[in-house]
Amino acid sequence: MPIRINRARLKSERHDRGWSQDHLAEASGVSVRTVQRLEKGEGAAYATVMAVAAAMSLPMSALVTPAGPARRVTPLTILPDISPALARYRDLGFLPVETGDPGCMGLRAGNYHIILCTRAFMTSGFQTGSIEPLVGRTIPYVWVESVDAAAGAYARVIEKVVTSAGTREALVEDEGQWAILAEVMP
Template sequence: MLLRLDRARLRSERRKRGWSQDQLAAISRLSVRTIQRLERGDAATPTSLAALALALSLSEAALVAPDGPVRRVTPLTICRDLDAPRRLYIGLGFDVIETDDSGCIGLKGGSGHLILCTLAFMRGDYAHPGLDDLVDRTIPYIWVRSLDAAMAGYASPLEVVETRASTREALVERHGQWAILAETLP
């Protein structure tokens, strides 16, 4: 039986530890090619899943992609500057998850996560003028299996973009509630 892994979670957990694909392969005793395949979205064997979970000190369930259309929801706060919010959350005991861009960080506290990003970072992908109204607000960042299917619940997206982070995203609004729907590109 093959299992679908949450490839974004697998990649995020590897990067959070500062490991290369080669290092994860060595620690998990899987081949580098297997790690590359799994991060690309190929299915995993139960043996591969168990090896990865052990290497990353996670439960197997934490690495398996959920079955429904929504994979995960993470609150996203848009800030003018990350310094003050970063200090606040670190002071509360959150761990920082660095990204490849200084304008965006992840935070982990207990089993919860939060994304902080600057308006300038968002402007790198989005042109919609309404983003200015979202500064210092938190909106849901919703990982979905199919962006097209998820957008069906909205009359029309405000903007659809392919981001620098290899995601396809839609900025949506319904009854005053803004959200970003995101799918990982192949």
């Protein structure tokens, strides 16, 4: 049975290293066409996933998509100003993961990731009233296969939006536990 690859993570890891698809193929001993198929989310044999993960010095689990609706969880902190928190994380050795918007910055250290967003960035997509109770808090940002399917796990769907980055997102809550569910638009 083919193993499902987290194509976004694979592509992100490759870009973070400044590697081309050709370089990853050469480093892992697979064909360029195989790398292209993996980045499209096609399944792969165990040996292929192991080779690619080893070439990137990652555990295989970092590139494998879980079987359930959740694909990856990243802590997301919403702040009035991300500059002080950004400086603290950089001082701790976190590296920036550019998003193309100064109001939202990804950071990573090893296999750990965090997202910092300003109130203004979040209210450019979600209504201010939906976001205001979350300012100063960290909530899970959960990549899912289907927002609609995953939202059923929560008591309340506060709001659904389509972002300018091409994701469909839902702000959800259940017994005080908030999350943002996100899926890549086809």
